[in-house]
Every structure is written in structure tokens, then in C-alpha cells.
Amino acid sequence: MKTPLPLCVIGAGSIGRRHIEVAIDSPNITLTAVVEPHAETRAKLARQGLPVVDSLDEVPKETRACVIATPTPDHLPSTLAALSRGWAVLVEKPFAESLDNARAMMQAAEAAGLPLIVGHHRRCHPYAMAMRDALPAIGQLVGLQGFWSVRKHDTYYDVPWRRLPGAGPLASNLSHEIDLLGFMTGIPTEVTALTSSATRGLVIEDTAALAFRFENGALGSFLMSDAGASPWSFEATSAENPEIAGSDQDYLRFTGTLGALAFPSLTLWGASGPGEVEWSKPLAQTPGPHFDKIDPIRAQIDRFAALLDGATDDVLCRPENGFAALEMTLATALSGQTHRPVKRGEVPGDFTGVLT
Ligand SMILES: NC(=O)C1=CN([C@@H]2O[C@H](COP(=O)(O)OP(=O)(O)OC[C@H]3O[C@@H](n4cnc5c(N)ncnc54)[C@H](OP(=O)(O)O)[C@@H]3O)[C@@H](O)[C@H]2O)C=CC1
Numbered sequence: 001m002k003t004p005l006p007l008c009v010i011g012a013g014s015i016g017r018r019h020i021e022v023a024i025d026s027p028n029i030t031l032t033a034v035v036e037p038h039a040e041t042r043a044k045l046a047r048q049g050l051p052v053v054d055s056l057d058e059v060p061k062e063t064r065a066c067v068i069a070t071p072t073p074d075h076l077p078s079t080l081a082a083l084s085r086g087w088a089v090l091v092e093k094p095f096a097e098s099l100d101n102a103r104a105m106m107q108a109a110e111a112a113g114l115p116l117i118v119g120h121h122r123r124c125h126p127y128a129m130a131m132r133d134a135l136p137a138i139g140q141l142v143g144l145q146g147f148w149s150v151r152k153h154d155t156y157y158d159v160p161w162r163r164l165p166g167a168g169p170l171a172s173n174l175s176h177e178i179d180l181l182g183f184m185t186g187i188p189t190e191v192t193a194l195t196s197s198a199t200r201g202l203v204i205e206d207t208a209a210l211a212f213r214f215e216n217g218a219l220g221s222f223l224m225s226d227a228g229a230s231p232w233s234f235e236a237t238s239a240e241n242p243e244i245a246g247s248d249q250d251y252l253r254f255t256g257t258l259g260a261l262a263f264p265s266l267t268l269w270g271a272s273g274p275g276e277v278e279w280s281k282p283l284a285q286t287p288g289p290h291f292d293k294i295d296p297i298r299a300q301i302d303r304f305a306a307l308l309d310g311a312t313d314d315v316l317c318r319p320e321n322g323f324a325a326l327e328m329t330l331a332t333a334l335s336g337q338t339h340r341p342v343k344r345g346e347v348p349g350d351f352t353g354v355l356t
């Protein structure tokens, strides 16, 4: 890296504060400003010595890029405003509130000739990359099963936008799962969903049971809930989020014609001898490799800086990937409400997750 990338962070809420921390920590970034409309938060951050401002117009002129960490419905206006100032954008996930909004963001980035990256940071973990490389070892993918359940603390839902369409475990959490599947093996093409709000009683779901079809005919199932406590989630195993307690449990299982893989441990069950892999023969279990713990938010921002410096990158989430993840996430919400399977391409452009 020649000179650190002058970057501002827009929105200093729960994930914005993590982006601020890693931007300060990284030698590849110079934090030019933190844009935050909330006066009390601004005063608190100013006392910590951070360069806070209350609008994009006050961001120093030398700024070349931004992280947008505002509520999902704001991703469109903030992205358009950033691109119009000539800044490259790393926008938090899910990409946008609707497919129409995501399309408008992609078109604006293309017209401006500026990079637009979506913050599906899980791709930056070494075991996500290793899983992408390891999956061919199990032959043709036949099926997968995911179990993601954490009990969010009740005050999490005191923030109004988190109780509305655009939030909930589908938009907030399943979007990561779908992008991760896309990164490792492929985005599903069709979903059938049952959704429930029986535990929290909000307009958005708290639990969902899902069935997916993939392009090669493989099938998958997923349980997603932010109302049920469990040790099974990406966050628990990766211990990537300081707010979420760790565990050492796998939460995804893949089966193929030649064996099976668990994630994120990358434990492999494969042929124990020559010849056909079939049910009379025991499978040999191989433990996955060891990976040092990293902060994926830091890894993501470093990759973003390197990309703007001309590096090639096949890990960061490009707009087309973020769009595909959003499309399947919204398809899941639509299926849950219409009680019918929904295919890619069937989600109305203005659908935000709740039928009106
Ligand atoms: N990658 C990840 O691991 C995570 C990603 N996310 C995603 O990040 C986004 C933010 O989520 P989260 O941090 O939980 O949200 P929060 O509500 O905690 O924080 C959002 C912050 O943005 C501020 N804000 C609102 N509008 C603007 C604006 N126009 N310009 C500048 N600041 C603004 C809010 O201020 P005020 O309170 O005054 O409105 C608030 O401080 C969402 O898209 C979410 O899905 C969230 C958590 C983890």
C-alpha cells in the first residue's frame, strides 16, 4: 500500500463503531471523518478524539472512499450521495431495502466508474476461502443443512428500524448465509419458507424454516431464528462479533457423492479405501486445518483499500453478488408470506420484505 486510503464512516451505530475501530487500527486507512446525525453520539465520539461531523458536506475534501453503516433503508440515499462526491463505497449488508434500490445503486456506481462493495465480510475469514476450495472433494453436491439460532437480547429491538421490514433474522442474518453459500458453492435458485413471529410478536419474523433448491439440483434446508438460544451459528463458532458468545460447534453440513464436510471446522468425511463410496463402507474422518483468528471487518477494509490501490481481489462481495444474496433473501420473505415456492427473478422490485 503506497499511501493510506482517506476514508469516512457514515453511521456510528453498532457496526459503524466496529468499522471506525478497524479504520483507526489499519495502517492502510486514514479516517477522515465519522458522519453521524445523532448529536449525543457525536458528542461522545468527539470526546474520544474522533473527527465527527453531522453531514456529508462537512467531510474533508481529500476523502476518497466511505463505509456506509446506516440502517438498511438509508443505503440507497447515502450510496448515491457518496458516489456523487466521487467516493468509492463499501456499503453494509443487506445491499439495500429492495431490488429496485440495489439496481439504482449499481447503475450509479457504474455511471460514476467507482467501486461498490457490499459488506458481506464473512468471505474474508480464511476458513470461508478454504471451504470454497475444499467442497469439490465431496464430489457432486447433493444437499446441505444449516442451523442458525441465537437469542438476541430484548433491547436489540428497542431500535425502531430493527422491528420493521428490512431487518429481522432474514434480512439481517439470512442474507449473510445466502451470500456465504454463493461464495462457497452457489446461490439457491428457489426457496420455500415457513416464517413465524410467534415468539417476539413483531411484524417481522423471528424464526424461519427454509427449503432451498440449487442450480445443479442439490437441495438444502435451514432453520433461522433470533429468538431461540443455541450454540449453533456462524457468529458463535467464529467468535467474530464481540457481542456474541463463542462456541466450538459446526452449524452447516454438506453432503456430496464422495463424502461430507462440516463448516466452519472443515471436518471432512471421505473414502476410507478404493472403489465406490457407498453405505457399507465407513467414511474416514479428517479434521480440518487450524486457522488463526482474524477480525473479518479489519480484513475486509484492508482488502477494500488494496482494491482501490489496484490489487486484484476475488473475495470481496461485488454488487452482482450482493444483489443475488438480497434477491434470495427477499424471495425467502415473500415465500413465507405467500405460502408458495419463490424462484429467483420472481421478487417484485419494490418488495421490502413485508407484503402490504
Ligand atoms: N456486517 C455486519 O456484521 C453487520 C451489519 N449490519 C448492517 O449495518 C447497517 C447498520 O446496522 P446497525 O449498526 O445495527 O444500526 P444502528 O441503528 O445501530 O446504527 C445506525 C447508525 O446510523 C445513523 N444514521 C442513520 N441515518 C444516517 C444517515 N443518513 N447518515 C449518517 N448516519 C445515519 C444512526 O443514527 P440515529 O440513531 O440518530 O438514527 C445510527 O447511529 C444495517 O444495514 C445492518 O444490516 C449490522 C450489524 C452487523
Ligand SMILES: O=C1CO[C@H](CO)[C@@H](O)[C@@H]1O
Binding pocket: 152, 172, 173, 176, 235, 241, 244
Ligand atoms: O450482519 C449481522 C447482523 O447482526 C448480527 C448480530 O445480530 C451480526 O452478527 C451479523 O454479522
